[in-house]
Amino acid sequence: MKVNGIPYRSIWLGSDGRTVQIIDQTRLPHAFPVVDLTTMEQAAVAIRDMWVRGAPLIGATAAYGLALQMGVDPSDAALHHARDVLHATRPTAINLRWALDDMVALLGPLAPDDRRDAAYARAAAICDEDVEINRRIGEHGLALIEAIAAKKSGPVNILTHCNAGWLATVDWGTATSPIYRAVETGIDVHVWVDETRPRNQGAHLTAWEMASHGIPHHLIVDNAGGHLMQHGQVDLCITGTDRTTANGDVCNKIGTYLKALAAHDNGVPFYVALPSPTIDWRLRDGISEIPIEDRSGEEVTKLWGRDAAGQVRQVQISPDVTPGANPAFDVTPARLVTRLITERGIAPASAAGLAAMFPEHAATAAQ
């Protein structure tokens, strides 16, 4: 989508056709730095340190990370080493494994000399496929927003949590794709952006995306959504997901579950937008089966912002002796999810609903 009027993707190739370029998203919204990735190790750092984040973009970056490695050393050993290094960066992200498996399956049978060009071509295709998937999610989700707009006056109020915007994908975003499409078709939309502690992806990224496009929005604390729903100020919730089970349980940024509870309690539809590669067809119970990343407690006790003089600083909010605890994701049970918005259409959040929409995976899911 656009930044200062210029269309961007979140990952692209530089003019040499080999250097991978990304946005260091940790510096948004206070700066907009484009970073060159020239080695696999740099790609791994970019994923691990969350310069890039969001399941689809992590997958795309990992794919290009393998391509960078193939440009240096296309041997079998280097291929599998790169796969292991890249996979270890964010073990919760299902897309990461999917993209790496896809690349290794393609590259493994090839002669080493053919691997570099094939890897770049496949990484580019993964990006293009992601853009197309997200565009389709936007088309399907648009129908939901149109239906709400037809029944009310004033803006359609949409609440979203974390960042499932174009910065988390290659373009369009997942949860935000229907919003962009609604704005394009002239619907009056207003977005409640959860700040999404501890890393504030909503405040740093989603708010920046909305501001860059001129989409009306307010930043709210993660505590506020329940109150807004009690008072009829939310028409629709749309979030993304890092990993969805075959029965529709949704693993997403910590706090998503609380918003789903509030939506359920107030009759507000709660939709989750997802590209189908983020479905883990082997899993049937998200709460017991999905390992949740415990991140550093310092992400809770310290946070980043820009001071009055314009300098970006980290400040500590708690006493020195207070430790933080930091589970990074939670699981929203399928019973709290109204529907799943996929690139094929809108599916019930259930084993039957997903199997009917993705029959090619039904056998895996049933095992």
Added chain:
Amino acid sequence: MKVNGIPYRSIWLGSDGRTVQIIDQTRLPHAFPVVDLTTMEQAAVAIRDMWVRGAPLIGATAAYGLALQMGVDPSDAALHHARDVLHATRPTAINLRWALDDMVALLGPLAPDDRRDAAYARAAAICDEDVEINRRIGEHGLALIEAIAAKKSGPVNILTHCNAGWLATVDWGTATSPIYRAVETGIDVHVWVDETRPRNQGAHLTAWEMASHGIPHHLIVDNAGGHLMQHGQVDLCITGTDRTTANGDVCNKIGTYLKALAAHDNGVPFYVALPSPTIDWRLRDGISEIPIEDRSGEEVTKLWGRDAAGQVRQVQISPDVTPGANPAFDVTPARLVTRLITERGIAPASAAGLAAMFPEHAATAAQ
């Protein structure tokens, strides 16, 4: 409770017997400044700017504010002016109105020359009554913690939201009073402290209280509690309340409702500790009847912390053009509240439960 080994209350008289002393709680946990209040206007500022916060302490500060005014000008006009100024500082706080009404009812009939001493005496009595109320809340709540401790090994994990500690009362706190009593009786307790955005009273105040007493605790983001409850890591929630209706609806810091939903969904008991003066016997439907304070959006977009050099700074977390929306409280419906812990005992969160425990108010509640 203790700070550096010295027992404190949150409000007390200086050695001249006239100056009111408080802690500027906005500077915790990075400093511990004691402030002299010598005029009613200073007391109003202390309430309005949240140097003191928490329903009972707001009431006590307002009472001393009237006493300060009576020391300057004990006329009827000054009395009613002071009442109006003090009441306007935090209109949502039911204790504020209660304390002011109580003081005006006492002072109004007195000769002006008698008002100063009577006002100080009554303000001191309001403080002592609050301490006794909170001590009793602790006794009743202790029984709940003892019952949980008897059934499990390892620490009793208690989650609390915002600050309902001794800093929010005159001493003991409401939600924390059972915790201090449990620690005194040798029970192994661990506290999950919600940071409580936007003003971070949990990170700034509750964590500081726990640290000052050496009570094991972790700071968590407001998003984390649902996940912890799903995984059996919370045995009990206890929060405070700014205002409770006659039927047990609980108005408290924004986000309380979300924790109550998660507790209900996971079978975790959700208790609210309250001194009975915070019950508004005229109200029967908290969601429709309690006005919610909309505070500045800058409390969402900017926050305070201590930088690496030790300086306390405000930093902005969002793009310049992004506005914040900031509802300060929410209402937890009585159906989600397991029980109310009052100074008289533990009552069902219902009109019948409260009326049975406080029969002298039943007539008001039934109107």
